[in-house]
Amino acid sequence: MTHAIHYERVDDIAILKAQNPPVNALGIDVRLGLLAGIERAEAEGARAVLIYGDGRTFFAGADIREFGKPMKDPGLPDLCNRIESADLIVVSALHGTALGGGLEVALSSHYRIAVPSAKMGLPEVHLGILPGAGGTQRLPRVAGTEAALDMITSGRHFGAAEALEKGVIDRVQEGEPREIGLAYARELLDQGAPRRPVCDMPAPAAVDFDAVYEKTLAKGRGQLSPATAVRAVQAACEAASFLEGLRRERELFTELMESDQRQGLIHAFFSERAVSKLPELADVTPRDVASVGVIGGGTMGAGIATAALLAGVSVVLIERDASAAEAAGQRISGNLSGALKRGKISQDQFDTMTGDALELATEYGALEQVDLVIEAVFEDMDVKREVFKALDANCKPGAILASNTSYLDINEIAAATSRPRDVIGLHFFSPAHVMKLLEVVVADQTDPDVVATGFALGKRLRKISVRSGVCDGFIGNRIMNAYRKAADYMVLDGASPYQIDRVMTGFGFAMGPFAVGDLAGLDIGWAARKRRAPHRDPRERVVHFADMLCEGGDFGQKTGKGFYVYEAGKRGGTPNPDVEKYIAQDQADQGVSPREFSDAEILRRYMCAMVNEAAKVVGEGIARRPLDVDMVLLFGYGFPRYHGGPLKWADLQGLAGILEDIETYAKEDPYFWQPAPLLQTLVAEGRCFDDLNKAEK
Incomplete structure (x- = not known):
């Protein structure tokens, strides 16, 4: 036994109490303790085992300190299989939260009881992975395919009442988890209840998995983990055996673990928790x-x-x-x-x-x-x-x-x-x-x-x-101004604003920059451009087609017309035919010969502009850390969470290639595409933005 699991015998029932505060995370000591407890209970001739958590919760999930590291034996999948195969009755008593691996442990038990306030869920998709310890195989068997698909692909938490209704748990009862769990285990023994491994239950009914996959991928705007989880649930329904289903789940889990999206979502997870923790404020008392x-x-x-x-x-x-x-x-x-x-x-x-x-x-x-x-x-x-x-x-x-x-x-x-x-x-x-x-x-x-x-x-x-720090636009609006300029320049040079919007929604944004402008009000950007005009550097390229829209009274959704035309009762807009005329006039006035842009070039220029300005913001100390920029873009500007943020995306793409592209673009517009000194330094030193995040810890 380990200190993380306390073993106790009450008559012929062994009790395994998790005591790994604050959330009884399923780290190596807990896993070793659970395994040892099951084996000891069997060796001593106990007839049942009760698993519950001390403190405020059941197992709230994996130990985040182990994220990204090889799992030490026993791994959670093997532990869950071992709990399920125990030759005595295993009961889990849930309170607080049973999330991720915590719910997978409960599902590997033979019976489950919970207090009314308990919350459950399999939120792994939010970390770019899927339940990898049998969750995609066991949950469909107890809750049905459609309910399991909803729970797994959304990653949402659900309460005890819904869990009971869906068959995830067997009973809801007020009381302390130890007492209600012990009474339930005693009742089962007195009734002569059989072991009830979920793995022995019939395979759940199949649905149109291809349709569900496509719908889930579209809903997630390209996020892979929810859609991949659909394929894991499909294996629960269609695999030749439960064991084959577990193997398929593990294959898909491993694929996601090796993906850039998993790295992006893990970065977002930790950065969200770190961004508001400033060392200089550690001993400062806020005012009431x-x-x-x-x-x-x-x-x-x-x-x-x-x-x-x-x-x-x-x-x-x-x-x-x-x-x-x-x-x-x-x-x-x-x-x-x-x-x-x-x-x-x-x-x-x-x-x-x-x-x-x-x-x-x-x-x-x-x-x-x-x-x-x-x-x-x-x-x-x-x-x-x-x-x-x-x-x-x-x-x-x-x-x-x-x-x-x-x-x-x-x-x-x-x-x-x-x-x-x-x-x-x-x-x-x-x-x-x-x-x-x-x-x-x-x-x-x-x-x-x-x-x-x-x-x-x-x-x-x-x-x-x-x-x-203080600058024009602070972190978010300053960076937005830069990538919006890049979009405007591409339009002036021949790209369509609607092509750019399509490319960026394909990247994972809910809306492209021109649709966002319509939503926010084109007059806001117009006012900002007029405010900056007296101080504008003469080397700066200036586009006028957006101003032409505003001069005609078209401010976007608030006036019913901007880059798109909006009709009452209809969702979204259709391209405004006047826009093409304004762009052509702007090109003619500036002597621009339009050319075609590929989708790949649009994405690269747009993102390079974002990364370059973000690097300047960090280099100047306006943002203290790259992760600060990433959180601003994620939570204020709709940047796709599964990419982690613009600077995490840049690290994954490779900073040397991004700098090389910026230097290439600078040959045609040396003022706008001035490389950020910080970006140049990082490339020269063979470092990345995340190295700066780690240096701040």
């Missing part, structure tokens, strides 16, 4: 935030207010007049109604949030007691400065003054106050109560405890918070 002020009640301001209310923070929202304040209140109420309908909040919570917890006002004096204020007004420096002067005059000492600006200089905004140390950028993404990303923009004089408060608030709002 019980109430938040929001300036502006449009889509963004109402979304920020909604996020705060859902997190249990009271809100004072300021609008210019009573009519605008009322409209803001209706937007917030509408947002919260969605949460109410989905069962995320109760009617009582809804009433509290829209009543006692929300104050609508038109005077800055209403903010005198709030702990933090977030302005979400028009993206204009003069307007922002006036707002911050008013906040400085009305907010209490120690209140944090935050701007939701997407591009503007936080240092300049802070200079409008007498307390620049209390000023920070909190850049939310729209809709703010839905989107997970929060850029915490640290100005030159921002106090550390203000930064810590920004991250603490982000955690409370359930955001992925990323530290950014």
Whole structure:
């Protein structure tokens, strides 16, 4: 036995208690302990074994410290087979979570009981793999093929009630897992219940697996693991024997383990947990935030207010007049109604949030007691400065003054106050109560405890918070501006915007850059281009076809026409025939002879522009680590998670080849395609971006 599994005998029942805090992960000590416990129970003549977890959970999954390393014997597949083949009755009592390998251990038991609050699932597809210890073979046998396909390909968690309904467990009962499990095992013995190995159950019914595979691949926008899992479930139905099905599962598991997508998803998994952990804030205490002020009640301001209310923070929202304040209140109420309908909040919570917890006002004096204020007004420096002067005059000492600006200089905004140390950028993404990303923009004089408060608030709002320095557009919008320019240049040179959108959705984005522009509003980019125009370097290429659209009043979805035409009641849009005319005019005005672009060249140029600008952002210290960039693009810009982020993608592609392509593109446009010094350094030293992530740990 190992310290991770405690062995106990109660009459003729052996009890194996997992004690590997905090989540009883199935590391090598746990696996050795379970194997030894089963063998000891058999040798001592026990008639049944109870497996349960001490503390707050059953086995919550694999030990993440073993990810990417060869599994030491006994491996989990062999352990599950050994549990299942035990010559006594094996019962698992579930509480907390039984995820991944934890559920596979339970499925290898002969009987399963759970407390009502228990959660189960096989989330392996989110890590780019599939259940590899018999989960794709056993779950279909107990739950049926269609239910198993849904659970495995979605990777979703499901509760005890659904598990009971689907046959995943045999009983739900209140109580401590040891006591209910022991009573259940005793009952089974008293009834003379037989061993009931899942492997001996009939193969589940087949479905049209080719159709399910194609549908799953399309739904995942090219992610391989859910679709590959379909083929593993197919083996459960069609293999000549259970053992053959296990062999096929293992083959498919190994294929995924060796894929770039698995590396990308593992990178995303660890980076998501590391991105908000800043060493410089380890001993810094954040300020208390019980109430938040929001300036502006449009889509963004109402979304920020909604996020705060859902997190249990009271809100004072300021609008210019009573009519605008009322409209803001209706937007917030509408947002919260969605949460109410989905069962995320109760009617009582809804009433509290829209009543006692929300104050609508038109005077800055209403903010005198709030702990933090977030302005979400028009993206204009003069307007922002006036707002911050008013906040400085009305907010209490120690209140944090935050701007939701997407591009503007936080240092300049802070200079409008007498307390620049209390000023920070909190850049939310729209809709703010839905989107997970929060850029915490640290100005030159921002106090550390203000930064810590920004991250603490982000955690409370359930955001992925990323530290950014000050520059035009911060991390995300600065990089987006670069890859959007690359797309515009390709259009000017002959590519179709619709071809580019198609290529990028094929890469895994939900939308291409021109469809995204229509969704966000083409007027936003137009305003940014006009703002930058006086400071534009004369060497920069300038495209005009997007401006021509805006000059004609076509701003995208909000006006019904942009790069696409949108009709009421129809999903998506159709290409706008005016766009081709504007592009041709722009080409003629600039003397450009259009050429054809292959899909491969479009993807490479688009991604090289993204990677090059991202490398500049890291090299300049705007982002501290490459993984910070990756998380911004994943959670704010729809970058496909299974690629890990642009800089993880670049590592997998090879930095030397990317730099070589950038240098080739620079021959035609040396200003835009200036190679990032950091990229050049990494290639010269034979290093990659992930080396920089590891250096920060």
